[in-house]
Amino acid sequence: MGLVVQKYGGSSVADAEGIKRVARRIVDTKKAGHQVVVVVSAMGDTTDELIDLAQEVSPIPAGREFDMLLTAGERISMALLAMAIKNLGHEALSFTGSQAGVITDSAHNRARIIDVTPGRISAALDAGAIAIVAGFQGVSQDSKDITTLGRGGSDTTAVALAAALGAEVCEIYTDVDGVFTADPRVVKKARKIERIAYEDMLELAAHGSKVLLHRCVEYARRYNIPIHVRSSFSGHTGTWVQNQPEGGEMEQAIISGVAHDTSEAKVTVVGVPDKPGEAARIFRAIADVELNIDMVVQNVSAAATGLTDITFTLPKAEGRKAIDALEKVRGGIGFDSLRYDDQIAKISLVGAGMRANPGVTATFFEALSNAGVNIELISTSEIRISVVTRIEDVQEAVRAVHTAFGLDSETDEAVVYGGTGR
Amino acid sequence: MGLVVQKYGGSSVADAEGIKRVARRIVDTKKAGHQVVVVVSAMGDTTDELIDLAQEVSPIPAGREFDMLLTAGERISMALLAMAIKNLGHEALSFTGSQAGVITDSAHNRARIIDVTPGRISAALDAGAIAIVAGFQGVSQDSKDITTLGRGGSDTTAVALAAALGAEVCEIYTDVDGVFTADPRVVKKARKIERIAYEDMLELAAHGSKVLLHRCVEYARRYNIPIHVRSSFSGHTGTWVQNQPEGGEMEQAIISGVAHDTSEAKVTVVGVPDKPGEAARIFRAIADVELNIDMVVQNVSAAATGLTDITFTLPKAEGRKAIDALEKVRGGIGFDSLRYDDQIAKISLVGAGMRANPGVTATFFEALSNAGVNIELISTSEIRISVVTRIEDVQEAVRAVHTAFGLDSETDEAVVYGGTGR
Numbered sequence: 001m002g003l004v005v006q007k008y009g010g011s012s013v014a015d016a017e018g019i020k021r022v023a024r025r026i027v028d029t030k031k032a033g034h035q036v037v038v039v040v041s042a043m044g045d046t047t048d049e050l051i052d053l054a055q056e057v058s059p060i061p062a063g064r065e066f067d068m069l070l071t072a073g074e075r076i077s078m079a080l081l082a083m084a085i086k087n088l089g090h091e092a093l094s095f096t097g098s099q100a101g102v103i104t105d106s107a108h109n110r111a112r113i114i115d116v117t118p119g120r121i122s123a124a125l126d127a128g129a130i131a132i133v134a135g136f137q138g139v140s141q142d143s144k145d146i147t148t149l150g151r152g153g154s155d156t157t158a159v160a161l162a163a164a165l166g167a168e169v170c171e172i173y174t175d176v177d178g179v180f181t182a183d184p185r186v187v188k189k190a191r192k193i194e195r196i197a198y199e200d201m202l203e204l205a206a207h208g209s210k211v212l213l214h215r216c217v218e219y220a221r222r223y224n225i226p227i228h229v230r231s232s233f234s235g236h237t238g239t240w241v242q243n244q245p246e247g248g249e250m251e252q253a254i255i256s257g258v259a260h261d262t263s264e265a266k267v268t269v270v271g272v273p274d275k276p277g278e279a280a281r282i283f284r285a286i287a288d289v290e291l292n293i294d295m296v297v298q299n300v301s302a303a304a305t306g307l308t309d310i311t312f313t314l315p316k317a318e319g320r321k322a323i324d325a326l327e328k329v330r331g332g333i334g335f336d337s338l339r340y341d342d343q344i345a346k347i348s349l350v351g352a353g354m355r356a357n358p359g360v361t362a363t364f365f366e367a368l369s370n371a372g373v374n375i376e377l378i379s380t381s382e383i384r385i386s387v388v389t390r391i392e393d394v395q396e397a398v399r400a401v402h403t404a405f406g407l408d409s410e411t412d413e414a415v416v417y418g419g420t421g422r
Numbered sequence: 423m424g425l426v427v428q429k430y431g432g433s434s435v436a437d438a439e440g441i442k443r444v445a446r447r448i449v450d451t452k453k454a455g456h457q458v459v460v461v462v463s464a465m466g467d468t469t470d471e472l473i474d475l476a477q478e479v480s481p482i483p484a485g486r487e488f489d490m491l492l493t494a495g496e497r498i499s500m501a502l503l504a505m506a507i508k509n510l511g512h513e514a515l516s517f518t519g520s521q522a523g524v525i526t527d528s529a530h531n532r533a534r535i536i537d538v539t540p541g542r543i544s545a546a547l548d549a550g551a552i553a554i555v556a557g558f559q560g561v562s563q564d565s566k567d568i569t570t571l572g573r574g575g576s577d578t579t580a581v582a583l584a585a586a587l588g589a590e591v592c593e594i595y596t597d598v599d600g601v602f603t604a605d606p607r608v609v610k611k612a613r614k615i616e617r618i619a620y621e622d623m624l625e626l627a628a629h630g631s632k633v634l635l636h637r638c639v640e641y642a643r644r645y646n647i648p649i650h651v652r653s654s655f656s657g658h659t660g661t662w663v664q665n666q667p668e669g670g671e672m673e674q675a676i677i678s679g680v681a682h683d684t685s686e687a688k689v690t691v692v693g694v695p696d697k698p699g700e701a702a703r704i705f706r707a708i709a710d711v712e713l714n715i716d717m718v719v720q721n722v723s724a725a726a727t728g729l730t731d732i733t734f735t736l737p738k739a740e741g742r743k744a745i746d747a748l749e750k751v752r753g754g755i756g757f758d759s760l761r762y763d764d765q766i767a768k769i770s771l772v773g774a775g776m777r778a779n780p781g782v783t784a785t786f787f788e789a790l791s792n793a794g795v796n797i798e799l800i801s802t803s804e805i806r807i808s809v810v811t812r813i814e815d816v817q818e819a820v821r822a823v824h825t826a827f828g829l830d831s832e833t834d835e836a837v838v839y840g841g842t843g844r
Contacts, residue, residue: 065516068516
């Protein structure tokens with residue numbers, strides 16, 4: 001009967017009905033004897049609408065003012081949610097990120113939380129109230145300016161508050177019943193994962209699973225906060241993300257799930273002189289313009305020419321920037337040409353259990369081969385294998401791999417309740 | 423070339439185009455060598471939309487949460503305005519009421535400003551920036567909760583900041599060219615008033631002129647801040663509201679203008695025993711439910727019955743509450759009946775010059791009589807005469823009085839630029 005932090009995404013509070021539904025769920029938790037802290041995102045499309053407005057007045061909005069603008073979104077949803085709870089006869093108080101003590105650095109639009117001092121939240125809880133906190137926002141330590149945490153910020157707010165307040169669980173409410181063995185929109189027979197270790201969840205998040213973001217899981221792992229991902233539309237138990245007990249009660253699954261990602265593009269630097277330092281110069285040029293690259297592959301050099309190809313993937317949105325940066329160093333490095341391909345998909349198989357199962361890679365590749373899917377790139381970690389394929393093969397590939405590893409459920413159990421937003 | 427505080431209402435920043443137009447005007451003021459502090463209201467109908475949302479989730483929203491909700495409106499407009507200014511190449515920083523040091527009492531939805539500590543505004547100005555401040559909002563001294571100032575709050579924010587910062591003028595931008603001798607929507611030949619004394623403006627504001635609210639003018643008078651009311655749509659000089667120099671350069675106008683108000687209702691308590699203390703008991707009952715009444719008239723008692731009638735006016739929205747309160751004390755006081763009439767209008771003639779002109783009242787009543795308008799109630803102050811008439815006579819009455827006092831302009835000069843909102 002301890003403290004529970006609950007986070008509701010934008011699709012859960014998209015309209016007045018949604019807010020009232022969420023209010024009832026919160027009150028139920030309170031009635032069950034818990035202290036409740038709620039982190040809420042902006043309603044439905046509010047944030048997108050604010051971004052559109054900003055674009056209309058200024059093509060490149062300033063970070064400080066952009067954050068001031070966007071934080072209006074949670075201010076609306078949290079105040080409405082507090083009102084709805086009070087209307088059910090329970091005390092509720094809403095707090096901005098700043099009031100909740102979410103202290104960040106000064107990097108507007110992508111601030112990092114550096115401290116949480118939730119004195120006002122604790123006081124509200126001690127007084128018997130439910131505390132509603134604006135997700136996604138904080139206040140900078142140096143300049144006391146309003147900041148936002150960037151993508152997935154509300155989940156991070158929730159986990160950070162759970163850590164600071166010593167919550168027994170951080171519940172992340174979304175529009176699906178939990179984390180699935182594959183995207184239920186692609187694989188009808190995807191199964192809900194009951195429990196998953198932080199590290200597997202990190203790999204899934206990093207490679208295309210959109211239910212939880214990497215950053216939030218990383219934060220939870222650091223502070224050992226169990227996350228319970230569940231739907232605000234159903235009453236079902238969702239997925240628990242937590243430390244895997246070492247040789248403990250749980251039989252460790254070989255494979256946790258199959259993630260896919262169609263948001264990346266592939267850049268190939270063709271005809272790079274195969275001598276020490278050339279690859280470093282290429283990736284320095286990329287790093288200098290602050291691009292994050294994902295997979296990197298260097299082909300074996302053709303002995304006859306002394307030239308090699310270097311291929312990497314990165315978010316499509318950053319493709320233009322990468323090409324420009326590389327064109328600038330082309331003369332210095334002396335490569336032949338650049339190839340850009342955004343018609344790719346990445347399919348990743350994740351599972352801590354694959355460490356001890358050497359047959360996993362073979363089964364994975366056989367499944368793809370049997371489905372007639374060609375592999376263009378391969379990259380592996382200790383608990384993950386990723387391949388790049390043509391984008392049109394992605395659904396076929398994910399389904400084939402899902403079946404090959406015995407992940408299919410008996411029934412089509414996956415349900416997506418709300419819209420696609422969070 | 424001193425400090426100028428400018429306030430822009432919701433109709434001036436109703437959309438992206440409006441925000442860009444206002445941004446250009448602000449930059450022009452800055453280029454003319456002024457330091458500029460801008461107070462901005464929520465965009466267009468934003469506040470009404472937020473109120474509707476609140477009603478959907480809770481029939482009687484809590485004050486604290488309601489304020490948290492409403493303040494999102496200015497947050498959006500001020501951030502967009504700062505972006506638009508920066509896009510024109512000038513530094514601008516937006517500040518919430520709390521950040522701007524607007525300290526209030528804890529009366530949510532109708533907080534009073536009790537202190538202004540604009541340290542961050544001064545710092546922004548010293549750094550050469552334009553400061554954009556959210557109107558209508560502050561932070562409570564005791565609980566550090568977000569508060570709103572109620573109706574006309576943004577104008578009050580502007581005047582309060584002007585006073586705290588020692589501004590040379592507070593410019594209030596609206597959708598008309600200034601204060602007119604009558605509502606230009608009713609009287610086509612209404613003239614713009616060039617200069618008006620605080621006390622005349624207070625009477626106009628109290629009796630139906632909507633350009634400036636009483637509270638803001640009162641604040642300006644107390645701190646002797648000149649207000650310049652003007653249009654954000656035209657470049658015209660507007661109306662200066664300031665101290666009237668005693669026997670100074672200005673010839674004092676006999677009449678400043680004609681105000682009208684159709685928002686009130688009339689309550690008559692019929693058959694009140696005409697003995698000491700009865701009126702007091704009636705108005706104590708009204709005061710106990712926190713109603714503000716306006717005009718009060720007691721008829722001469724009819725000698726035969728020893729009974730009298732007491733009539734008062736109050737905002738229509740509070741009519742139900744007044745009737746309920748009076749019905750409760752009916753037995754104790756022993757009056758006959760209550761009459762409620764919301765089909766009335768109040769027409770007020772305002773001018774400091776009428777003090778020394780005994781013919782004003784006669785001219786006023788003659789004008790109404792000639793127009794066939796019946797007078798139901800009369801109330802006067804030293805610089806104002808108000809009458810209550812049938813609501814259907816109001817336009818005719820205002821025009822007749824306007825003409826009778828020689829206020830008509832040669833041309834139809836009044837222009838209303840934007841919507842009707844502020």
